[in-house]
Amino acid sequence: MRILLIGAGGVGGAFAAIAARRDFFEAIVIADYDAARAERAAAVDARFTAARVDASDPESVAALCREHRITHVMNAVDPRFVMPIFDGALAAGADYLDMAMSLSKRHPEDPYRKVGLKLGDEQFAKSGEWEAAGRLALVGIGVEPGLSNVLARYAADELFDHIDELGTRDGANLAVHDEHGNEIFAPSFSIWTTIEECLNPPVIWERSRQDVDGGWYTTEPFSEPEVFDFPEGIGPVECVNVEHEEVLMMPRWLEADRVTFKYGLGEEFIGVLRTLNTLGLDRTDKVRVGGVEVAPRDVVAAVLPDPATIGPIMTGKTCAGVWVRGTGKDGQPRSTYLYHVVDNEWSMAEYGHQCVVWQTAINPVIALELLARGDWSGAGVLGPETMPPKPFLDLLGEYGSPWGQMEVAAKE
Amino acid sequence: MRILLIGAGGVGGAFAAIAARRDFFEAIVIADYDAARAERAAAVDARFTAARVDASDPESVAALCREHRITHVMNAVDPRFVMPIFDGALAAGADYLDMAMSLSKRHPEDPYRKVGLKLGDEQFAKSGEWEAAGRLALVGIGVEPGLSNVLARYAADELFDHIDELGTRDGANLAVHDEHGNEIFAPSFSIWTTIEECLNPPVIWERSRQDVDGGWYTTEPFSEPEVFDFPEGIGPVECVNVEHEEVLMMPRWLEADRVTFKYGLGEEFIGVLRTLNTLGLDRTDKVRVGGVEVAPRDVVAAVLPDPATIGPIMTGKTCAGVWVRGTGKDGQPRSTYLYHVVDNEWSMAEYGHQCVVWQTAINPVIALELLARGDWSGAGVLGPETMPPKPFLDLLGEYGSPWGQMEVAAKE
Structure with missing residues (x-):
């Protein structure tokens, strides 16, 4: 497993610190718009390297995937960038994980009674493409959702x-x-x-x-x-x-x-x-x-x-x-x-x-470990509730939390 | 009386509209950092002309005073600019009026019990210079203070x-x-x-x-x-x-x-x-x-x-x-x-x-009319409570308010 972690902020940094203690992956490329921030996060483990990425550009994401033979893209930036990262991963033939889904748009006439474009709608609309490609987008796998x-x-x-x-x-x-x-x-x-x-x-x-x-x-x-x-x-x-x-x-x-x-x-x-x-x-x-x-x-x-x-x-x-x-x-x-x-x-x-970002970051590390092991698998745009819960909850204990x-x- | 009005915002615009109905002055130069705004405010009366000014620069203020033979500088911008306008007026030998005084600085150690630099301190410190020059700075002559x-x-x-x-x-x-x-x-x-x-x-x-x-x-x-x-x-x-x-x-x-x-x-x-x-x-x-x-x-x-x-x-x-x-x-x-x-x-x-800016602006117009008439006079840095109140209150009625x-x- 070769992971591209996009975003070296609070959650991305905690993800790297947690992953550093596990051996289920071969490499993690930590990419950020701010290359210096990526380098600081990558300094903690020999399997980590740093890169610069423009998360608003699917081509920038896909190019980085191809360059580093990435198998899994881990999105740890704010939800404005969900769609370009999600599309870039699929374009490069990588699986994809995120902790927040594509943004909603309120109902134009009756926003406080009716839904408009819902959270995740843009991603779920592309589930067929992911299934056809045999690739998994495991969405919403932070702490909540996750x-x-x-x-x-x-x-x-x-x-x-x-x-x-x-x-x-x-x-x-x-x-x-x-x-x-x-x-x-x-x-x-x-x-x-x-x-x-x-x-x-x-x-x-x-x-x-x-x-x-x-x-x-x-x-x-x-x-x-x-x-x-x-x-x-x-x-x-x-x-x-x-x-x-x-x-x-x-x-x-x-x-x-x-x-x-x-x-x-x-x-x-x-x-x-x-x-x-x-x-x-x-x-x-x-x-x-x-x-x-x-x-x-x-x-x-x-x-x-x-x-x-x-x-x-x-x-x-x-x-x-x-x-x-x-x-x-x-x-x-x-x-x-x-x-x-x-x-x-x-x-x-x-x-x-700190505990809030740490609690968010531990869940995708566990999910990636289960995917690496084969305990979790699938194709399409899927939530964590589609996967067997027991191995996940067991690993949470094994990780000490x-x-x-x-x-x-x-x-x- | 030749007035330089600095600031063509809410209060400056209302000042011009109220003054336009009175005949105690010869000319008003309306100056603003935004020349277009000054021109709009100056369009209402043939005695008004527009100019551009940098209110943060005493020299810009003094130069405009000299160019237009200004007798009274009326400060209608926010209080960050009190000192450069106040200094520029004195340098050019003009009298000065404002509606807010020089800013305070809180006490460095005990701000919620002791005063530091107080509102107006920087202006009152120069009262001797104004007296010596025989010039009047009539400070705080809006509605409150005023x-x-x-x-x-x-x-x-x-x-x-x-x-x-x-x-x-x-x-x-x-x-x-x-x-x-x-x-x-x-x-x-x-x-x-x-x-x-x-x-x-x-x-x-x-x-x-x-x-x-x-x-x-x-x-x-x-x-x-x-x-x-x-x-x-x-x-x-x-x-x-x-x-x-x-x-x-x-x-x-x-x-x-x-x-x-x-x-x-x-x-x-x-x-x-x-x-x-x-x-x-x-x-x-x-x-x-x-x-x-x-x-x-x-x-x-x-x-x-x-x-x-x-x-x-x-x-x-x-x-x-x-x-x-x-x-x-x-x-x-x-x-x-x-x-x-x-x-x-x-x-x-x-x-x-609107009523709040209008209520602020009417008071310096009345004060200038009393100065033009000679009902109010003085030298130094003085507040409105140093002047006889009755002619002011009578004019307030005459102005319809x-x-x-x-x-x-x-x-x-």
Whole structure:
């Protein structure tokens, strides 16, 4: 296996650090628009080399694949570049993995009730081409989507006879402090992606609505607030509906009546996102400022601390998982949360990477190891819930970061 | 009188429209960095001509003064340019007026308790030079500071024996709606200046603290929230301490135990300002964004509607004034609000300018008329409270926009 890792940012760097401890691959070419950043990430292992790539150009991606005889392209840049990397991999005859899918476009007339172009639609539209070429695009294989989809498949296979709802729930008790001990505002994940996720109309899937738009519909941002009590000391966090890939992926392959995604943003963060939206600072089109042109959202990203650098000043744990409600194998009502928690102190001490990016990056490393072994395989554009979940969950434990499971009191 | 108006933005444009109806001057040269904008503002009256100026360069200002035999320089640009315009006017032997004073710098160690360089300090430091030259710098002669200082002097002269507090209070019930009737976020005054005022440590003056820093001290932003019930249908608005020139001016010339400024920002606006500060989007130093460099605060200003253009879609009234508490001429406790209200519908219909910029611009026109008549005169760096208030307040009525007065129920 010869891997091309595109993107040497927070997640790409953590991917390289995790992969460096495994022996399932022959080589990894780490490519970034910023060649110096790629070189820093490549310095940790003799099997790594660095390259420069323009991720917006499928030809640049394909040329790099051919030059290095790449078998698997690992996309670790922001989702604006999904399509050129996805197309470049296929053009070069490589398999492909990503952690976020092609972007959505809101419904032009009724954006807060109806779906427009959905997350992943552009990729799923090309599934036939990938199947015909005998190549696999394993999409959405980060932590969410990714591990959440694996856990949902596990619940469907092993724990439930009937599923009422597959509800991905993400929460944390992370805090970042400056050198004087004052808490500062420093999101632990790409603010560009977070704004995209949180201000787009959240999407929900319901079986009962399948005759309209296939069952998918949208709501206003931050809808259906709910306090979810996260495990391992994180505690209760306010969660709201957010547009996320799981809702577009799980209903294609798993049986459930309803599929949702709620993110534990917390009140302060919701307030910040609302304000950015109110002022137009979430805009991605360029505005003229004095003599230059700049996209306001890029300015927001530029003034905030780089998520890849806040690890040493961050404390707390992050939790990803899926809350499954329905009828258990014993015919009784069941409500179970299957989850994965990472403590920032542990990931910093063990890998030197902060917990949120580390938790994202471990999943594609495991997936690639399963593909190398032949435990996972396939052709077409497929999600992690199409693959057997047990070998994945076993490897998670072997990598030193096991998953967990808890029963959740039912509530209305 | 030959006036050089520097700045053809919202306030400069309204100044020109108001002055066009008066005959106390011979000529106004309207100068702006953007020559086209100056030409548009100059088109309304045969006595107006347009010019280009670099307000950051005292020589550019002085040269324009000499070329046009200017007697009075009227500064209507943002306060970053106070010192070069102020210096340029003196160099050319012209009198000078502004509506905001030279900027403050926070105390390096204890910014939320002690003053550093105060608003106007750089100008007051040169008062001797202006006196020696026999020239007048009439500073802070907009609405606040400006009319508020005139009203404070009137209260001290005519209504009170002893003043416990001179408290400037500013509030409005303005709203801006888009073409679909949805309320939008559109501040009615320069967001650059509003951020500067509201996020700097608010300053308060107390006679009892005169032995430390002359009686001036600072607090955390948005301190001492208080609901003030504004007249003429505006109603109750939450007001908080804000750094403002009145607090630095009034104690120099008027007798009072305490001088404050509170701005009726309202909860939503305070939330927006806090968020901009938390994220660092209020920063005025440039940050690198992709291939360009830009100051985040300039980006915020660029994405918001231009305050000069929102008049037609704005509704409501704005109120400026001073709440005076103390002992009346009859020896009894007295609590009186002296104020000036402008209805946006009226200012748009009558002048084609929105009420907030119109209310700012009328005051320097009146001041210049009083200087032309000889009713006001002086040399040095002086505030409006050094001049007789009655002729000013009379002209306000003659211009069609009279002031008002109401007793306020005492409260703790």
